[in-house]
Amino acid sequence: MGWRLMRWALLLLFAVFFVVPLYAMLDFSTRQAGGGRTGEAWAALVQDPQLSSAIITSLLLAALTVLGMLLLLLPTMIWVRLRVPKATRFVEFLCLLPLAIPALVIVVGMRNVYTWVNYLISDSALTLTFVYIVLVLPYAYRAIDSALSGLDVKTLSEAARSLGAGWPTVIARIVVPNIWSGVLSAAFISVALVLGEFTIASLTNYENLQVVINLLGKSAARVSVAASLASLIFATVLLMALSYVGRGRRAQEGSLL
Amino acid sequence: MSRRSGLIPSLALLPFLAYLTLFLLIPTVTVIVGAFQEDDRFSTVNIEALSSPAALRTLRNSILLSGSTAVIGAVFGALLSYLVVTAPPTSLFRRVVVSMAGVLAQFGGVTLAFAFIATLGFSGVVTEMLRSTVGLDVFGSGWLFGLPGLILVYTYFQIPLMVIVFLPALEGLKPQWREAALSSGATTRQYWLHVGIPLLRPAFLGATLLLFANAFAAYATAAALVSQGNPILPLLIRAGLTSEVLLGRQNLAFALAFEMILVVAVVMTAYALLVRRTSRWLR
Amino acid sequence: MSTHRTGADSTGVEVVLDGLTRRFGDVVALDRFDLTIAPGEMVALLGPSGCGKTTALRILAGLDRADSGHVRVGGRDLTEVPANKRDMGMVFQAYSLFPHMTVADNVAFGLRMRGVGQKQRQARAAEMLDLVGLQTQGGRYAHQLSGGQQQRVALARALAIEPSVLLLDEPLSALDAKVRTQLREEIRRVQVEVGTTTVFVTHDQEEALAIADRVGVMSEGQLEQIAPPEELYTRPRTRFVAEFVGLTNRLPATPDGAAAEILGSQVPLLAGSATAGAGIALVRPESLSVAPSGDGNATVVTRSFLGSLCRVVCELDGGPEVVAQALIEEATDLHPGVRVRVTVSRSPVLVVAGD
Numbered sequence: 001m002g003w004r005l006m007r008w009a010l011l012l013l014f015a016v017f018f019v020v021p022l023y024a025m026l027d028f029s030t031r032q033a034g035g036g037r038t039g040e041a042w043a044a045l046v047q048d049p050q051l052s053s054a055i056i057t058s059l060l061l062a063a064l065t066v067l068g069m070l071l072l073l074l075p076t077m078i079w080v081r082l083r084v085p086k087a088t089r090f091v092e093f094l095c096l097l098p099l100a101i102p103a104l105v106i107v108v109g110m111r112n113v114y115t116w117v118n119y120l121i122s123d124s125a126l127t128l129t130f131v132y133i134v135l136v137l138p139y140a141y142r143a144i145d146s147a148l149s150g151l152d153v154k155t156l157s158e159a160a161r162s163l164g165a166g167w168p169t170v171i172a173r174i175v176v177p178n179i180w181s182g183v184l185s186a187a188f189i190s191v192a193l194v195l196g197e198f199t200i201a202s203l204t205n206y207e208n209l210q211v212v213i214n215l216l217g218k219s220a221a222r223v224s225v226a227a228s229l230a231s232l233i234f235a236t237v238l239l240m241a242l243s244y245v246g247r248g249r250r251a252q253e254g255s256l257l
Numbered sequence: 258m259s260r261r262s263g264l265i266p267s268l269a270l271l272p273f274l275a276y277l278t279l280f281l282l283i284p285t286v287t288v289i290v291g292a293f294q295e296d297d298r299f300s301t302v303n304i305e306a307l308s309s310p311a312a313l314r315t316l317r318n319s320i321l322l323s324g325s326t327a328v329i330g331a332v333f334g335a336l337l338s339y340l341v342v343t344a345p346p347t348s349l350f351r352r353v354v355v356s357m358a359g360v361l362a363q364f365g366g367v368t369l370a371f372a373f374i375a376t377l378g379f380s381g382v383v384t385e386m387l388r389s390t391v392g393l394d395v396f397g398s399g400w401l402f403g404l405p406g407l408i409l410v411y412t413y414f415q416i417p418l419m420v421i422v423f424l425p426a427l428e429g430l431k432p433q434w435r436e437a438a439l440s441s442g443a444t445t446r447q448y449w450l451h452v453g454i455p456l457l458r459p460a461f462l463g464a465t466l467l468l469f470a471n472a473f474a475a476y477a478t479a480a481a482l483v484s485q486g487n488p489i490l491p492l493l494i495r496a497g498l499t500s501e502v503l504l505g506r507q508n509l510a511f512a513l514a515f516e517m518i519l520v521v522a523v524v525m526t527a528y529a530l531l532v533r534r535t536s537r538w539l540r
Numbered sequence: 541m542s543t544h545r546t547g548a549d550s551t552g553v554e555v556v557l558d559g560l561t562r563r564f565g566d567v568v569a570l571d572r573f574d575l576t577i578a579p580g581e582m583v584a585l586l587g588p589s590g591c592g593k594t595t596a597l598r599i600l601a602g603l604d605r606a607d608s609g610h611v612r613v614g615g616r617d618l619t620e621v622p623a624n625k626r627d628m629g630m631v632f633q634a635y636s637l638f639p640h641m642t643v644a645d646n647v648a649f650g651l652r653m654r655g656v657g658q659k660q661r662q663a664r665a666a667e668m669l670d671l672v673g674l675q676t677q678g679g680r681y682a683h684q685l686s687g688g689q690q691q692r693v694a695l696a697r698a699l700a701i702e703p704s705v706l707l708l709d710e711p712l713s714a715l716d717a718k719v720r721t722q723l724r725e726e727i728r729r730v731q732v733e734v735g736t737t738t739v740f741v742t743h744d745q746e747e748a749l750a751i752a753d754r755v756g757v758m759s760e761g762q763l764e765q766i767a768p769p770e771e772l773y774t775r776p777r778t779r780f781v782a783e784f785v786g787l788t789n790r791l792p793a794t795p796d797g798a799a800a801e802i803l804g805s806q807v808p809l810l811a812g813s814a815t816a817g818a819g820i821a822l823v824r825p826e827s828l829s830v831a832p833s834g835d836g837n838a839t840v841v842t843r844s845f846l847g848s849l850c851r852v853v854c855e856l857d858g859g860p861e862v863v864a865q866a867l868i869e870e871a872t873d874l875h876p877g878v879r880v881r882v883t884v885s886r887s888p889v890l891v892v893a894g895d
Contacts, residue, residue, distance in 0.1 A: 007340060018357070020376060020383065083269070100470075105474075130279075214481050224371050240352065433634070434636065438649070442627075
C-alpha cells in the first residue's frame with residue numbers, strides 16, 4: 001500500500017535529520033589529528049578542572065533545585081487542595097506564569113534581588129538555585145498536579161484525620177506516597193532543565209556546565225562537543241527512565257493549559 | 258466553616274507567594290519600570306530607541322526567525338506526531354521518540370549549537386564528507402553562524418517541541434468519532450475534512466503560537482552560535498548588558514527586554530484564548 | 541420522508557450472519573456464529589464481556605472483518621463492502637457525538653455525507669429530534685447535554701439516514717439506572733415506530749428481556765439460545781442460559797425419563813435435560829413455595845423485603861441454600877430460624893448432570 005511506503009520514507013527522513021547531528025558529535029569528539037580515534041576529549045570530562053568543577057556545580061544545582069522545588073511546591077499544592085480549593089486557579093496561573101516570561105527577561109531584571117541574595121547568603125553559583133526553582137515551576141507543577149488529580153486527596157485526608165492523624169502525618173504518610181510518580185516526574189524534569197540551563201548562568205557570570213561547554217568551544221571544540229553529547233545522553237536516559245515511572249498515566253507535558 | 262478558619266488557611270500560601278514575588282514578579286516589574294527610565298528618572302528615551310533602524314531590524318529578524326521555525330516546526334512536528342500516534346502504544350519507538358523530543362525541545366541550546374557545529378561547521382563531519390566526496394563546500398562563508406544557521410538549528414528543537422505539545426491533541430481524537438463518521442457514510446477524506454481537522458485546528462494553531470513564543474524568547478542557541486553581530490533581539494539584549502560599545506546602557510537592555518515580554522505575552526494570551534475554548538473537545 | 545412510519549408498513553430488511561469466525565491472536569471471539577434477523581425485528585445480543593457480542597455487531601457494521609463467514613443484508617452480500625457504504629446506523633456506548641458541531645449538525649451529518657441539500661437536511665434533523673423528544677436542543681453542543689440526552693441525539697443521528705439496519709452497542713451502559721430504564725423504553729418506542737431491523741448488544745439481561753423481540757444469549761463466541769424473552773426465561777435450553785438469565789437455584793434432582801424427583805415432587809423436564817443419574821435442577825425462585833411447617837425440610841436464613849415481594853433464603857436440611865419468593869402476606873411468619881417446608885411447583889425445569 002502506498003501509504004505504508006510513504007510512512008517508512010518519512011520515518012527515515014526524520015531519523016536522518018535527527019540522528020546525523022548526534023552521530024556527528026560522536027565522530028567529531030573522537031577525532032585524532034592524522035586520522036584514527038581517541039577518547040581524549042571524553043577523558044577531559046573528568047580531567048579538565050574547569051569542566052569537572054562545572055559538572056559538579058551543575059549537579060549540585062540540580063539537586064538543590066529539586067529539593068527547593070519540592071519544599072516550595074508540595075506543601076502549597078496539597079494545602080490548596082485540602083483547605084483553600086478556591087485558590088487553585090490562582091496558584092495554577094502563578095505556576096504557569098514563568099512559561100510566559102523568558103529567562104532572558106528574568107536575568108535582566110533580577111540584578112537588584114540578587115544583589116541582596118549575594119550579600120545576605122552567598123556569592124557562589126549555588127545561589128542560582130533560587131531562580132532555577134522558578135524556571136522549573138511550570139513543569140513540576142503540571143507533573144505533581146496530574147498526580148494529585150488522580151487521587152481523592154480530600155477523602156483520604158478526612159479518613160486519616162478521623163482516625164487521629166495530624167496534618168503533617170497526612171501530608172507525609174498519606175498523600176506523598178501516593179503521588180510518588182508525579183514527584184519523581186517533577187524531579188527528573190527539573191534535573192534535565194537545570195543541567196541544560198545557560199541563559200541565566202552565563203549572564204550572571206557563573207560557570208555551570210553549559211557555560212563552560214560554550215567557553216571551551218573556541219579553544220577545545222572537541223571537548224565541548226564531547227561534553228554536549230554526554231549531557232544530551234544523560235538527559236535522555238533520565239527522561240526515558242521517567243517514561244517507565246509514569247506508565248499508565250498519560251504524558252501531559254504537552255498541553256500547557 | 259467559621260470565617261476565621263477561612264482566612265488562616267489562605268495565609269499558609271504566603272511563603273509561596275513571597276517566593277514568587279521575589280524571584281519572578283520583582284524582576285519582571287524591574288524590567289518594565291526600567292524600560293521607562295534613564296539615569297534613575299522617568300524617561301521614554303529607551304522606548305524611543307526601540308524604533309531605531311537597528312532595533313527594528315533585529316525585531317524583524319527575530320520575528321522572521323520565530324515565524325519561519327514555528328511554521329516549519331508545526332508542520333513537520335504534526336507529521337511526526339501522526340507517525341507516532343499510529344504506531345503501537347507501548348512500542349519502544351514511541352518511548353524513544355517522546356523522550357528524545359523532551360530532551361531536544363527543552364534541554365539546552367548550547368548542546369544543539371555544538372551538534373550542528375560538529376556537523377556543518379568548518380571541519381564538521383558532513384562538511385568534510387561532502388568536501389572530499391562530491392567536492393561541495395557546504396560551509397561557505399559561515400552561514401551557519403548567522404540567521405540561516407539559526408533557522409536550521411532552531412528547527413531541530415522546534416519539531417520536538419511540537420511533538421510534545423501536539424501529540425496529546427492527536428491522542429485526544431476518539432476512535433468513536435471516526436467510527437461514527439464512517440457508519441454515517443463518510444469516506445476517510447470526509448472524516449478528516451469535517452471532523453478530524455476542525456477538531457485539531459485550534460490545537461495546531463495554538464501549538465504554532467507556542468513555538469513562535471519559544472523561538473522568540475530563546476537565547477542559548479544563538480549565544481553559542483553567533484559571535485559577531487546581533488542579528489536577533491536576544492543577542493541585542495546581551496549586547497546591552499555586556500558590551501562596552503553600548504556604554505553599559507542597562508536601561509536600553511530593559512527596554513529591549515520589555516519589548517520581548519510584550520511580544521511573548523501577546524502571543525501566549527492568544528494561545529491561551531485559542532486553546533481554552535476547545536481543549537475540552539480533546540480531553 | 542416527512543412522516544413517521546408505523547411498524548405496519550416498515551421497510552426493515554432481513555439480516556443474516558452466516559458462519560462468522562473471528563480470532564484475535566489465540567482468543568476465538570466468534571466461532572461459526574449464525575444469526576438470522578427478520579425484517580423489522582429487534583434482537584438483543586446478551587452475554588458476559590468477552591462473549592463476542594460486540595465483535596459480531598462490529599463485523600455487521602463493517603468496522604471489523606471476520607476471518608471467515610458472510611454478512612447478508614436484504615439479500616445483498618455485504619462481507620466485502622466497507623463500513624461507510626453499508627447504509628447502517630450505529631449508536632455507540634459513549635462519546636460518539638462530534639463535539640465541535642451542534643446537536644442539529646450532528647444529526648444531519650449522515651445526510652450531509654450523502655449530499656442532501658441544506659434545507660432538506662435541517663428539516664430532517666428537526667424531524668428526528670422531534671422523534672426523540674429533543675426538539676428544543678438543536679442549537680446546543682454535546683457537552684451541554686446529559687448522558688441520556690446525548691444518547692438520544694446519537695439515536696436520532698443514526699436514524700436520520702433511514703438506515704436499513706440499526707445497531708446499538710451497549711448504548712445504556714454508561715448511564716444512571718433511572719435514565720437507563722426510561723431511555724430503553726424510548727429506544728423501543730422509536731424502533732417500533734420507524735420499523736428498522738435492529739441489533740442491540742448488552743450485558744444487562746433486564747434490558748434485553750424488557751424490550752427485545754428475541755434475545756440471543758452468547759457465550760465464548762457462540763450463540764447458546766435465541767428465543768423470545770419469556771421462552772428464554774421459562775424454557776432455557778442450556779445450563780449457561782438458565783444461570784445467566786434470572787436467578788437460579790441448584791437443587792439435587794433424580795431424573796427418570798420425562799420427569800425428575802425434586803424435593804419430593806415429580807416435575808416435568810425441559811428439552812435438553814439429563815434423563816438419568818444424579819442431577820441438578822435449575823429452579824427459579826418463583827417456582828419454590830415456602831410455608832411454616834413443624835416437620836419441614838428447611839430453615840429460614842434471611843428474609844429480604846423487595847417492595848411487592850419478599851425474597852426468602854432457606855437452608856435445606858443437608859442441602860444447599862435456596863432462594864424462594866413469597867408475597868408479603870405469606871411471609872409474615874418467616875423469620876430467621878423458623879422451620880419451613882419448601883416445595884417445587886410443577887412447571888418444567890432444566891436438569892443438568894450433577895458435578
